Structures are given as C-alpha cells and as structure tokens.
Amino acid sequence: xxxxxxxxxxxxxxxxxxxxxxxxxxxxxxxxxxxxxxxxxxxxxxxxxxxxxxxxxxxxxxxxxxxxxxxxxxxxxxxxxxxxxxxxxxxxxxxxxxxxxxxxxxxxxxxxxxxxxxxxxxxxxxxxxxxxxxxxxxxxxxxxxxxxxxxxxxxxxxxxxxxxxxxxxxxxxxxxxxxxxxxxxxxxxxxxxxxxxxxxxxxxxxxxxxxxxxxxxxxxxxxxxxxxxxxxxxxxxxxxxxxxxxxxxxxxxxxxxxxxxxxxxxxxxxxxxxxxxxxxxxxxxxxxxxxxxxxxxxxxxxxxxxxxxxxxxxxxxxxxxxxxxxxxxxxxxxxxxxxxxxxxxxxxxxxxxxxxxxxxxxxxxxxxxxxxxxxxxxxxxxxxxxxxxxxxxxxxxxxxxxxxxxxxxxxxxxxxxxxxxxxxxxxxxxxxxxxxxxxxxxxxxxxxxxxxxxxxxxxxxxxxxxxxxxxxxxxxxxxxxxxxxxxxxxxxxxxxxxxxxxxxxxxxx
Amino acid sequence: xxxxxxxxxxxxxxxxxxxxxxxxxxxxxxxxxxxxxxxxxxxxxxxxxxxxxxxxxxxxxxxxxxxxxxxxxxxxxxxxxxxxxxxxxxxxxxxxxxxxxxxxxxxxxxxxxxxxxxxxxxxxxxxxxxxxxxxxxxxxxxxxxxxxxxxxxxxxxxxxxxxxxxxxxxxxxxxxxxxxxxxxxxxxxxxxxxxxxxxxxxxxxxxxxxxxxxxxxxxxxxxxxxxxxxxxxxxxxxxxxxxxxxxxxxxxxxxxxxxxxxxxxxxxxxxxxxxxxxxxxxxxxxxxxxxxxxxxxxxxxxxxxxxxxxxxxxxxxxxxxxxxxxxxxxxxxxxxxx
Ligand SMILES: Nc1ncnc2c1ncn2[C@@H]1O[C@H](COP(=O)(O)OP(=O)(O)OP(=O)(O)O)[C@@H](O)[C@H]1O
Ligand SMILES: [Mg+2]
Numbered sequence: 001x002x003x004x005x006x007x008x009x010x011x012x013x014x015x016x017x018x019x020x021x022x023x024x025x026x027x028x029x030x031x032x033x034x035x036x037x038x039x040x041x042x043x044x045x046x047x048x049x050x051x052x053x054x055x056x057x058x059x060x061x062x063x064x065x066x067x068x069x070x071x072x073x074x075x076x077x078x079x080x081x082x083x084x085x086x087x088x089x090x091x092x093x094x095x096x097x098x099x100x101x102x103x104x105x106x107x108x109x110x111x112x113x114x115x116x117x118x119x120x121x122x123x124x125x126x127x128x129x130x131x132x133x134x135x136x137x138x139x140x141x142x143x144x145x146x147x148x149x150x151x152x153x154x155x156x157x158x159x160x161x162x163x164x165x166x167x168x169x170x171x172x173x174x175x176x177x178x179x180x181x182x183x184x185x186x187x188x189x190x191x192x193x194x195x196x197x198x199x200x201x202x203x204x205x206x207x208x209x210x211x212x213x214x215x216x217x218x219x220x221x222x223x224x225x226x227x228x229x230x231x232x233x234x235x236x237x238x239x240x241x242x243x244x245x246x247x248x249x250x251x252x253x254x255x256x257x258x259x260x261x262x263x264x265x266x267x268x269x270x271x272x273x274x275x276x277x278x279x280x281x282x283x284x285x286x287x288x289x290x291x292x293x294x295x296x297x298x299x300x301x302x303x304x305x306x307x308x309x310x311x312x313x314x315x316x317x318x319x320x321x322x323x324x325x326x327x328x329x330x331x332x333x334x335x336x337x338x339x340x341x342x343x344x345x346x347x348x349x350x351x352x353x354x355x356x357x358x359x360x361x362x363x364x365x366x367x368x369x370x371x372x373x374x375x376x377x378x379x380x381x382x383x384x385x386x387x388x389x390x391x392x393x394x395x396x397x398x399x400x401x402x403x404x405x406x407x408x409x410x411x412x413x414x415x416x417x418x419x420x421x422x423x424x425x426x427x428x429x430x431x432x433x434x435x436x437x438x439x440x441x442x443x444x445x446x447x448x449x450x451x452x453x454x455x456x457x458x459x460x461x462x463x464x465x466x467x468x469x470x471x472x473x474x475x476x477x478x479x480x481x482x483x484x485x486x487x488x489x490x491x492x493x494x495x496x497x498x499x500x501x502x503x504x505x506x507x508x509x
Numbered sequence: 510x511x512x513x514x515x516x517x518x519x520x521x522x523x524x525x526x527x528x529x530x531x532x533x534x535x536x537x538x539x540x541x542x543x544x545x546x547x548x549x550x551x552x553x554x555x556x557x558x559x560x561x562x563x564x565x566x567x568x569x570x571x572x573x574x575x576x577x578x579x580x581x582x583x584x585x586x587x588x589x590x591x592x593x594x595x596x597x598x599x600x601x602x603x604x605x606x607x608x609x610x611x612x613x614x615x616x617x618x619x620x621x622x623x624x625x626x627x628x629x630x631x632x633x634x635x636x637x638x639x640x641x642x643x644x645x646x647x648x649x650x651x652x653x654x655x656x657x658x659x660x661x662x663x664x665x666x667x668x669x670x671x672x673x674x675x676x677x678x679x680x681x682x683x684x685x686x687x688x689x690x691x692x693x694x695x696x697x698x699x700x701x702x703x704x705x706x707x708x709x710x711x712x713x714x715x716x717x718x719x720x721x722x723x724x725x726x727x728x729x730x731x732x733x734x735x736x737x738x739x740x741x742x743x744x745x746x747x748x749x750x751x752x753x754x755x756x757x758x759x760x761x762x763x764x765x766x767x768x769x770x771x772x773x774x775x776x777x778x779x780x781x782x783x784x785x786x787x788x789x790x791x792x793x794x795x796x797x798x799x800x801x802x803x804x805x806x807x808x809x810x811x812x813x814x815x816x817x818x819x820x821x822x823x824x825x826x827x828x829x830x831x832x833x834x835x836x837x838x839x840x841x842x843x844x845x846x847x
Contacts (some may be wrong), residue, residue, distance in 0.1 A: 021516050060836070222515050313723070337725040351723050354713045356784045365713055368706045369725035376706045398515040419724065 009034045009197040010055075010166055015064030016051060017054050018048075019406065021398035024050040028064070028223045030216055032166065032197040037188060039212035039229070040201045043438045044397035044410030046218040049091050050203045051147045052168055056081035056088050064357065068166065079108065087164035089155045091171050091201070091409045091436070092349050097144035102126035104143050104160045109397055129157040134183045148347045149175045149299045160191075166218035167191065171409065173207060174436050175346065177299050177464045183202045185211050203438050205234055221491070223389045241452070242440045252443075253471055255450045256292075260474045265291045269427055272320035273312070279305035281483035282318050287427060292449065292459045294469040296498050303462045304346055305482065309344040310460075312336040324426070334481035337370055338462040340426035342414050344433050352416045361398055362404045363402035363418045366376055370423065385426055389418035392448075409436045417445065419450075428452065431462045466495045478502055525778045525785075529793040532826035533777065542809045560803060562688075567753075568688035568799030570595070570746035574770035575777070575791040576698045577742030578747030580735040580776050584728075585715045585783030586642035588739045590631060593653025593769060597748030598624040600657040602748055603666040603757040606673050613672050621744040626839045627653065628740015632733035646736075647839050650767065651841070657759035667756045677752030687749045691792070694745065698738075698787055708786075711735060715783025769798050776826050797826065 012030040016023075034036045054061045057075035066073050068084060075081035078088065095104045102108075102123050111121035118173060126139040132465050133153050143151060152175055159167060167188075171179045175454045188198055188211060205434055208215065209228065215222040215232060217240045223241050232240075265288030277281035280302040292295050293301045309316045312330025321328055323339060330336040333343070346349035354362055362381045371377060377385075386400040386497045393414040404415055413436050420428060430449070434442045449472060453459060463469050469476055478486040478501040486501040540547040540560075550559035574591050581588045597736075602620040605611045611619075634645035679686040702708035710731045713721040718728055746766070751757045753784060775781060776797055777790030801822055806813040828834045 023514050060840075333723050333724040334727055343723065345723055350717075350719055352720050354716045356716050356719055357709075361709060361713070365709070365726065366723070366724040368709060369721075369727070371706070373706050373710070373730070376704065396515075399517050424675060 007033050009069060011067040013065050017050055018062055021222050022416055025221045034197055035192055035195045036213040037192055037198045037200060037209045037211050039215045040199055042218035043241055044441060045408040047221040048218060049170055049408060052170055056086055066274055077088045082162050085165035087159045087162040087171060088168040089159045089172050093151050093155045095143055098142055100140050101137055101143055102139035102156055103153055105129050105161055128394040129161040131188060132160050133157050142149045147300060171203055171436055181207060215267045219243055235309055238439055246272050251317055252446045252450055256472055270322040274312055274316050274321050275319055276309050276317045279314060283484040285477055289458050289496050290453050290456045292453050292473045293461060294473035294476040295462045295479060296469050296476050297502060301479040302482035303479055304431055307343060307431050307462060311429060313339060314475050340424035342420040342423050343429040344431060346431040348413055348416055353404050353412050356403055358401045359404055359415055361390055361432045362415050363422060365420050366419050383420055393418055400429055410438055413437055427458045429460045466498055470495055525787050528652050528817050528830045529777050529790050533793055533797045542806055555683055557683055562685060564799045564803050566685040566686040568795055570750050571766060571773055571798060572691040572792050572795040573694050573746045573768045574766060575740050575773035575795045576694055576788060578737030578770040579774045579779050579786045579788055579791040580582055582779055582781060583711045583715045583783055584735055586635060588736060589633060589646040589767050590649035590653055591739060591743040592765060593650050593766045594624050594627045594740055594743035594761035595750060596654050596657040597627060598744035598747035599751035599757045599762045600660045600759050602662055602690055603668050603751055606670045607667045620748055621717055621741060624656055624740045624744025625737055628737040632736035635736060636729040636733045638686045654759055661759055665758045674755055677749045683726035695788060695792055751837050763794050772823055773798055776823060778830060
C-alpha cells in the first residue's frame, strides 16, 4: 500500500449508479483523507446526494468499490453505514416529526435500563448532543413543533452523537443563518483536529472557502476533478461546476440601484398593525407594485410567520390588511390565491412538493386549483407550461412526467418556483426561494425576480442570505424576536446596516 | 447539460397493472390445472355462461364498491360503511318495488339517493367535523344495518318484479347485465376523475395534504365528493346484490364486502396511505378476490377455513407490489447464485 493510500480514510473508485431514465453517476472517484474537510461540489442534479446515498446504503450501487480505512465496505442501510463509522445528515431532513427531539436524536440506539428505555438518560444524552451544536431546547417537545432550522440542527446533533470516522453533511447549512453556520464550523474544526474525515455539500461558496481543505467537483454525474481549496480561485471553481459563463450579478445590482431611485411605486399590499400573538407582533408593512421588499432577520425572528398571516395560513388577530386599496383578510391560502397572491414556502418537503406526482402536475397544481374543479387545463396546455418552466429554470429531469421526489433537492425547489411563477400573481411572497439552489441557478432566479419586478409584480422577499437581500431589494424590513425593529430604504441598505439594525435593538433591550 | 444523461422514459400506462395482473394470471393458471371445467364457456339461449362469466357477474358488487373505495383511499381515508349502505339501498328498493304505486325509475332513484345521502353524511363527518375517516364511517357501518332493519321491520322481503330482477340477473347483448354495469361505472369514474381536475386534486391531497392546501386545493370539497361518490357506488352494488337473490335481508346484504373492496383497492396498487390511484387496478383486484372465492368453492374448501388461503394469496400479491420486497428477493437470489 502506498503512503498516499494509507493517508486516505475513504476511497471510492469507479462508482456508477443509474435510475430509470437517468445516469446519476458514472465512474466517479472520490477520496477523503483523515482530518480534512472535503467539499463535494456541483450543480443541482450533479449527483452529490446520490453519491452519499449510495455510499451509505440507501440505494444499491451499479458498479464501483468503497474502502474505508483500507477495508472494503458495502453498507446496505444507513444503520450498516453507522456501524462501520459513517455518520450522515441527509439533504432532506429525515427525522420523524411526531417524535420528540430526544427520541429523534437517540432513535435506534436508545439508552436502555432493565430492558426498557431509560427516558431520563435519553433526555440527558439528547441535551448533551444538542449542546454540541450550541442549542438549548425542551427535548420532550415533538420535533415538528420546531422550525426547519432547528430540525436541521437536531439532525446534526444526531449525527454527532454517533461514534464516527467519517461525517457526511449534505447541505447542512441551507436553512441556517450566519451565526449558526459559524458555530457549526467550530464544531467541525474540532472534529477535524481529532482526525475525523468530513464531507460537506453546500452551494455557499463562502462556506467552502471558510472550511474546506479540498474540493471535489462533479458535473452531470461525472467527476470533473479534485482540488486543493487554496489553489482553486472562486471563478475557477464556478466554471468547473457550471461549465459555462455565469449571469453577471452586477446587472441585478444595477437594476436594483435604478429602481431604488425611481419614484415611489403604487402601494399594493399594506399591513397596519397586523399581527398575531405568539407569531408576530403587530407591524406595518407596505409592498408596492414593481417593488421588491426584503424581510430580514435571524432565524425565529418572525419572517415566515409574517408571510403566513398575509397568505391566510394563520389568521391575524389584530390590525388590518389592505390589498390594492381594498381591506381584506384571507381565511385560507385558497382565498389568498384567488386574490392574486402566491407564496413559496420555506419547508419544501412538508409544505411544497407533492412527492409522487409528476413535475408537470406539481407545476400546474396551483393554477388548476385556482381554475377550479370543472375547468381542467388541457393536457396539452399542461405540457406546454411544464416544458416552458423546465426550460426557463433549467430544471434537470428526464422529462415532465418524472415524479418530483426523484428530482434532486435543488430541482424540486425550482419546480415549486415554477408552480407559483406560472400563476403570474400580483404579489409574490418568496420564503427562502433559493434554498438548496446552485450558484448558477441562483443568479438566474435573481435575474428573473428582477424582470418580474420590472413587469410590475410586487414581491416580498424573505432570505437568510443578506447578500441576496441587499442585491435585490429596494426596501428591507428588519425583524427581531417576532417584531419589526426597523426599515431600511434606498442607499441605506447594506449588509452592515441590516446587521446593525438587528443588533442595535438587541442592545436597546 | 450532457445530452445522453437523461433518456425519455416512455410513459407506460399499464406498468401499474403488472403485479395485480400477474396475481390474477397465476390464480387462473392454478385453476387451469386443478379445477375442472374452470375455463369452460358456453352459450345458452343466446347468453354466455361459465365459471369465468360467473366471476365477472358475481364480482360486480365488489368491483363497483372498489371504484368508490379507490377514490376514498387515494385521499388518505377509508370507507367502512359501504356494506351497510348496500343493505340500506337494497331494503329501500325492495320495500318500494312491492308498492305498485311507485314507478320503477323512482324505486331505483330513491335507493341510489338514500345511498348518496349516506355518503354525504360520511363526507360531512370527515370534512366539517374532522372525524377520522375510520371512525366516521364506522358509525354508519355499525348503525346502517339498524336503519335498514327499521325500514323492513326486521323482516326479510321478497320481490318478483322482473325489472328489478333484471338488474342483477339480466343479460344485454349476450353479456350479464351486472358486468356491463361495472364496466359502465369504470368508464364513468375514469371520465369523471380524469376529464375534470378532481383526479389531480384527489391524488395531491392524498399525497401531501399540507402542500396541497398551500397550493390552494380545497381538500374539504374533494373529500366530501369522494365519500359521496363511494355512497353512490355502494347503492348500486346494493341494488345488484339484492336483485341477484330476489330478496333482501338487512343483516346479510353486503356483509363484510367493505373489506373485500379495500383489499381489491390495495391489490390494485393504490396505497392505503393515499396518493396515486389506479381504477383499472382496483377492478383487477376485485376480480382477483372473486376468483379466489370461486376457487375455494370449486375446491370445496370449508367456508370457515377459506379466509386463510384467501389471506395468504392477498399477502402474496401485496408483497409482489412492494419494491422493497422485490429488491430483497433479488438481492437474496443474487447472493445465492454467486
Ligand atoms: N430516486 C431517484 N430516482 C430517479 N432519479 C433520481 C433519484 N434520485 C436522484 N435522481 C436523479 O439523479 C440525478 C442526481 O441527483 P442528486 O440528488 O444526486 O443531485 P445533487 O447533486 O444532490 O443536486 P442538488 O444540489 O439539487 O441537491 C438527478 O438528475 C436526479 O433527478
Ligand atoms: Mg442533493
């Protein structure tokens, strides 16, 4: 055995995997060393999650070998993989919503006492595991009662609770904000120092350069190359991933710049002391036609809650909502949709995709729901709409009839965007619309949002990515602790200013 | 994007039918060897007769029930009341047919209307009062036969009206009328679900109710409609069954048929958790179950032990349908070979 080989913890050689109609992976090599953080990069649908799932026994492989510590392995289930020392957080958090946080963390390896589950020990263990990701929770609460970010952290805590040689994280940070990401990275650095091998998948380049020692790039199911992070400039990385020129973000910035100085638009949505105890304190908010208004704030600051009461998912208990000069209050999403609203929810698995239905059906669902039972959209028209959006958003799928659950995470997100864009709404509420979407597509979507604004659509834009908010919004409403704490407009909008507003009010308290 | 990475998958509408049809074919094959005269067909008085015809004929009630049940199950619910609703519809028809003042179409309409009302009741409990479907329909399953008893005063009713007798025993174009009715209902259901948007809504609500609501689908309307439709199917099945034996006993009509219907749906490939539904699959499932029953008769299996082989056969088909099970068997097979 050569020196090189013994330094490596995991060696994948010639891995191939096909699904009906898709060659997901073809002859991919992948090597992870001990004590390194290795970023696995690639566009949506490149095959990253598939590689991880095949390695950990979720799917059987078609060809190729795995070696861990020089020993050939062939896990046939996640549990198998854990027992040989591979601990994984999958892209779609696959915990059990109705079980408590503690049960989710300890599931499958519950502490036992006299042949029965030792609930106290379990709670203690869960708390300890959560402490590692710096999270304090009532571990007896059902997981579903927590936000998607907390769920993601719980999944992380669970993975860290396993004695592992190799830790795999598939987009662990997609719904975390900067502070939590930094905390996670602290933990990862510690584990790296202890000699653990860590694989991380993310679409945030900053994070890659902050933590990864080496990078492997996949494109269209094939290996592009393996690089030292330090020796691979950003632009190089992007062009390796995308294989083509990227849309210039500058164009978006310039467009926003111009819009910020345009005369005040006609107000479409106006909230007056609109609120709901327990979710968001009464707030004022306006969104004009042809205006993108950002909602910024930390996790749990009430961004999603604000969107929910506007869209009629939760009922507001105070204040008024005016839409196009008419006082309204929506009893249900259906009602809001009839009035020309659209909302892409942040939790795509629970609130977004209809997993077994096709891409086509998922895209036209809201459109058909608005048209009603008796006015079916013809199959031909459905196909045209689906094809149009598959092309517009670059959804990578064998065709419109593929079940949405078989698409990669980022491509599922694009399908959801398509569902709402197809509605041509008056007011579009985007809650983390680019969650899990690759750099190339992200740029396209920002450009698309811009062109919708130019056509006069009103857009409420929720994102944890401040950069995105600053680049695309004409006004930014800042939330903290479920209350509005400030509003920035025009040239006053910058990442620092937003952070300052968030922090400022915390000093005031 | 590389061009050869994706291949267009030809849409194969029959792919969902493979396993139910395999099950049915195996069962028929068994009968080919072990049951004498099973495939014998003859034309008597211009009508087709034989075991196979009998299966389709006698299987009609379950086929029709299974259509309604498929839609209910696709929304993630279940309708346990269909057997009892059959009894109600049957007694209403039998009671009215013996009253010379009521014209025949009114008899049929009244029986069906009562069944539809029962379906509406289930639908209301499930949608408006948010009762679990299992519990909501259990109410009628238990109480429905009592209602039927009330109508008949606890008596068995006989009738001879040829028009009502025709429903369950007649022939049209040489084919048994109940079989034609099932075919008609299959076509009607397929058109209703696929030519309007309700099929899409049923599947989306059953697959992910929260996401459907967020997309503006009105789950209440959808659910209310499927329970109502299931009531209609039960009414029709009840008419056929009653007509078949020219009498009605409120305690016997449609007894346990709800279970046969549920099994037919599952054998047909629709998951009990809801989502995608398969109407033709459910019909094949109902035929499978009827064939099983007929096979038991033919082999003189005692009726008290008959459920055991029946259960085994149904489990076998359900296992065949499970991709996880097939993978496991394939893996085991490959391991044995090497
Ligand atoms: N279960 C499946 N059935 C069919 N096709 C699948 C399945 N899982 C993945 N694919 C396909 O394999 C390809 C690779 O998907 P994968 O999920 O690995 O992408 P990814 O790199 O993780 O993308 P993302 O960044 O969007 O998460 C995609 O084209 C996807 O459609
Ligand atoms: Mg992925």
